[in-house]
Amino acid sequence: RGRLLATDSFSVAVRAQPGNLDALYALGSSHTAICRGITVQERHYQLMEAHRAMLMAAQTTHRLPEAYAAGVLTPMQAVSTVDSWTRSHVTHVLADFSLPLExxxxxxxxxxxxxxxxxxxxxxxxxxxxxxxxxxxxxxxxxxxxxxxxxxxxxxxxxxxxxxxxxxxxxxYNRLVYVRPASVIHGAAVNMGQDWTSVQAKYLSMRHGIVHVDDFLELRAADELLAFVQESTFWHNIRNGYLGAFPIDGSNTPLALQIADEVRGVLPDVLKDYELTYAGAYKHIVNGTGLALHVDGHAVSINIWLTPNECNLAPGTGGMVVYNVAHEDVMTQEEFDHYPQRGPVKIPYRRNRAVIFYSDLYHQSDPYSFKDEYQCQRVNFSLLFGERKWKKRLTNQNGNFLYANAKELNARLGNLPRDPFASYIA
Structure with a gap:
């Protein structure tokens, strides 16, 4: 039954809301509910099915002309096993999904x-x-x-x-030339040698949890995830000096889903019954830039840094800055500026370090300087769990109300001065 649910999950999502792009993302998050009570082997099979359908969607939206596909010497994972109904309807679902091909x-x-x-x-x-x-x-x-x-x-x-x-x-340009098949690995992907009981206790001791874990992944899993983001040509989303790879682009790899599955097992009271709602990455190209102040709008965020430490020209920097202020606490920039004991906490960059935090905390990239080499571009992989259970509005200068999301927060709060009195975590 688990396998049948796994195979049908993508079709069910599309049929439920055929005009909603979120139906595609539902596949990546549904694996948690589908996999409860089935064996590890069946769970891994389901993760592979999830990625196969998502990759098929990515290949549909970023199709490479056949003349150039012939020049890809390492074939990508086959997606021919996705049922014909799904294949015929994906184009309809993505009809309004505009790619920046021009x-x-x-x-x-x-x-x-x-x-x-x-x-x-x-x-x-x-x-x-x-x-x-x-x-x-x-x-x-x-x-x-x-x-x-x-x-x-x-x-x-x-x-x-x-x-x-x-x-x-x-x-x-902006076509899916190649996606590395970062499959489920045998054994654990997450480092089971960590004291996860203490990590969970520390997170839960805070009003809004924020912890970091070094050596988060087993080395082979960290290496494979890095190879996945360096080789896969799914960096289609242009931001202010950095690129994004999202599930619809093909970032929803089985390895990432395996990691999410295992983290749920070691941090059950942190992740609770939250579904995985996003698995994607950002690659920072231009030194000194990065994500402006924002909130993720989910329940729990996990950011994993993958680029080797020797690429960082300024050790002790280049990570992220997290403020002890949640979106539910403030509605305007003035309130943010005057919020007591807002921090921030500065977490320096380190390869295979994961930052686990309450998604509605305001956070931003720390200024960074990495070597100007392709293999040294700063990459973080993000797993987001659950959704915000409430909506609070921001007021802009014209008196209009805006629902808070990353884009609006960047526009509203992205020009906040950086606090020179940041507290540091070694």
């Missing part, structure tokens, strides 16, 4: 160019097919960089260069 930035193109070269070196791509793409990208970087002069924001999008001289670039 917009770009110079640093996004530079990232994509470096990534394709990285995949060539690893023997994943055929140079005869992808070298023309790389050469056109290199020319496009210079053209777009000229257009960007005078722009003050790193997410100021420019038109993707066009014309016959960019034929290969336009066929491949």
């Amino acid at each position: 917009r770009t930035t110079s640093w996004k193109l530079a990232h994509d160019c470096d990534q394709l070269q990285f995949l060539l070196v690893r023997g994943i791509l055929d140079a005869r097919v992808f070298m023309p793409v790389i050469e056109e990208m290199q020319r496009a970087i210079q053209e777009v960089r000229e257009r960007e002069k005078g722009s003050q924001r790193l997410d100021s999008l420019q038109a993707l260069p066009s014309g016959p001289e960019y034929m290969h670039l336009r066929a491949v």
